[in-house]
Amino acid sequence: MLDEIAPAQQNYPDSYGGAYIDRDGRLHIQIVESAKDTADYVPDVAIVGYVKYSLNELRDTLDALFNTYQANQAFFDTQNVNGFYIREKQNCVFVELVKTEKSVDQAYELRISNAFGGSDLVKFTYTSAFCEESIAPGDFADGNVLNGTVGFPAESYVSSEKGFVTAAHLTSGVGAPVIVNSISGTVTQRQLGGSLDACFVAIPNATAHLTSSFNLDGNTGKLIAASYYDYPEDTVVQKAGNITHLKTGKIISTNYPSISSEGDPTLSPLYRIEFGPSGTAPGDSGAAVFVPLGGSIKILIGIHVRANTERTLSATCKYSYIRDAFSVNLYVD
Secondary structure, eight states: OHHHHSGGGSSOOTTEEEEEEOTTSOEEEEEEGGGGGGGGGSOTTSEEEEESSOHHHHHHHHHHHHHHHHHOGGGGTOSOEEEEEEETTTTEEEEEEEOOSSOOOHHHHHHHHHHTTOTTTEEEEEEOTTSTTOBOTTOEEEESSOEEEOOEEEEETTTOOEEEEEOGGGSSSTTOEEEETTEEEEEEEEEEETTEEEEEEEOTTGGGTBOSEEEETTEEEEEEEOOSSOOOTTOEEEEEETTTEEEEEEEEEEEEEEEOTTSOEEEEEEEEEEOOTTOOOTTOTTOEEEEEOSTTEEEEEEEEEEEOTTSOEEEEEEHHHHHHHHTEEEOOO
16 A cells, blocks of 8 residues: 555655554554645545654654764764654654663753754654663573574563563573573473464563663664564565574565474464575574564564575564463563
């Protein structure tokens, strides 16, 4: 649908204010208030909303912020800029700062915002993500069998226990330790075989550490949960691996046979995803795989668990199977 609005996502109409998918899987398309008549062209399957800024304006502002930061970091008068990103749902550009004991004041925020279009257009957010004491998608996970990658933060909807999900084959079983950024967690659920190669690692004082945001080589994102249906073949996806970092590929099968713990093929479906040369590597196991929406929002669809010999293809366990097997949901901070 969005390809019809703007092929290749290069030049959007000035009436287009962005789009997003809500928690119920419904598509929202945003129209600039000054061009409400164009809402007649939006298909009935989408919900129409009206916003102040076009996506082109948001992208231009994002570029201006980034270019200024690259050319003159002193303008921002802080070493704690974590990144810049668009939030289409909020219709603004965020400057993300890492939390410190000395927070910047409102006058600072206004100075930066006013230099780039005002406080309605440029807003601030603060995060403890990416510090040594956080646990984020893409982080190095030290299992007691193999090393891998943190997939996604999760919370049990039965016990409210919080932790993260990674690949089961990194650990020896329930009770095994997994260490991330000097924080030790314990495997409390694990399934290796059938449709899953996944485990849930409980973390003490989890809310102080878990984040669904990530930053890989300056590529920032925040995971949201996938809806219940499978994404079709040829869907563009990305993987947040600890070794290969952010890789882009496409789904080539939604019904790929998994490998059981004994090495025998089983018929439970996984995604098969083509990432191209050097698309996967040992140590990427457990990495979150997601659909990029544009801006920072990423729809989680599963975790990478296996690769072919050439390291070009991924077998990806589906988020829906993990959720149902472990009674957990994606934890969003």
